[in-house]
């Protein structure tokens with residue numbers, strides 16, 4: 001299958017996914033389960049990453065500002081901008097693309113391999129709708145919360161470390177963190193995140209769903225790797241596009 | 249009753265099934281037998297609509313399934329139960345949830361009615377007190393039983409079993425075979441069993457089709473299959489030493 005056929009197939013899958021579900025209550029149940037699997041179970045990873053990266057960003061900023069002419073509050077300001085604009089959305093989603101993506105691809109791929117998808121189809125269930133739609137919806141719903149959590153913990157963790165390590169004092173830090181704050185920067189990040197979330201769920205679903213059963217477990221592994229690579233590239237492309245259109 | 253008429257099926261230019269016609273009778277265990285790779289699973293997937301046929305017709309009762317659109321097929325699908333080769337239970341659902349799954353999807357039953365029906369089906373396959381275990385926590389034979397319970401939950405008129413004995417020990421195989429046979433008689437359903445196991449055929453086979461490289465070579469009952477003078481079928485039937493030792497005595 002060439003590249004364009006794959007894209008065509010991807011959109012056909014989305015068309016099948018976004019149809020009316022067999023039963024609303026079943027979709028709702030799967031949606032809640034997926035929020036747990038995709039979102040809640042990623043919270044500790046998000047927390048650890050954000051606190052550590054927040055601290056590193058502060059140290060980096062301080063290390064690169066050596067001139068006495070640059071005021072100390074610049075540290076808080078710059079760290080805030082890095083965390084909100086790029087780290088907590090793009091970098092975090094890249095990491096989640098790995099975790100969530102390989103998870104989704106192997107789950108759906110295994111279902112293909114073990115004929116669970118055939119079992120759904122024989123029953124007369126639209127298996128794409130049943131399996132893929134709740135993952136996409138849950139991902140789009142929960143990712144923005146993960147990103148907000150990451151922003152808060154990144155800034156709090158970094159700030160706490162900066163004050164403890166006497167990189168900057170508390171007044172200068174909080175002044176810097178509030179300096180020239182534009183709420184649109186958060187909107188911008190969350191808009192990106194919604195797009196990221198969509199593809200981070202949809203691309204692995206696609207590769208998992210179309211695993212060749214004859215290829216066995218090896219093929220499921222390959223689907224996982226492929227979907228992580230493709231969805232990561234997709235995150236970078238979307239980042240560029242959204243940034244271009246919203247900030248330029 | 250299910251009829252297939254002159255079915256052809258190929259994948260990307262390679263023809264797999266050639267001009268297959270057969271009638272699967274109601275209230276009987278109908279077997280599709282043949283060597284591995286002969287096209288048994290492809291034929292079955294054509295009959296249940298997981299593959300589209302290239303030519304020919306698939307007819308359930310008097311409805312031409314192969315000519316129907318998705319929506320009409322759905323009504324027939326609700327009358328189909330299928331037991332897959334690897335059981336195909338949903339890993340993320342417990343035993344009882346697996347059996348309740350089709351009910352949850354398609355019936356208007358209340359939760360307690362669903363549970364009652366699921367428990368009835370599980371009891372029918374002699375699986376009790378395993379409700380809350382997950383498929384990975386029970387043996388292969390038990391998984392088959394759960395899959396049978398799930399297949400009969402919606403009271404199907406048609407039951408398909410793809411190699412119901414694969415991966416099972418001989419004793420469990422016979423138990424599963426007999427269970428399928430009893431259910432066929434009890435509910436008077438059209439049962440289609442795919443197998444390459446002569447033991448199963450001799451145990452419960454009533455109406456048998458032998459396919460070879462995608463073509464139907466023979467049909468009949470289990471008494472005539474052991475006496476046929478067709479060389480290839482003879483080689484298939486008497487492949488094991490055990491069967492060889494019985495040649496002429498059956």
Ligand SMILES: Nc1ncnc2c1ncn2[C@@H]1O[C@H](COP(=O)(O)OP(=O)(O)O)[C@@H](O)[C@H]1O
Pocket residue numbers: 259264282283284285286287288289290291
């Ligand atoms: N989806 C498919 N695409 C292409 N070839 C297939 C497909 N499914 C089965 N085949 C081929 O059809 C032939 C018959 O396979 P199958 O029906 O699975 O045999 P069996 O009798 O063992 O069940 C095999 O050669 C197999 O490789």
Ligand SMILES: [Mg+2]
Pocket residue numbers: 288289
């Ligand atoms: Mg097969």
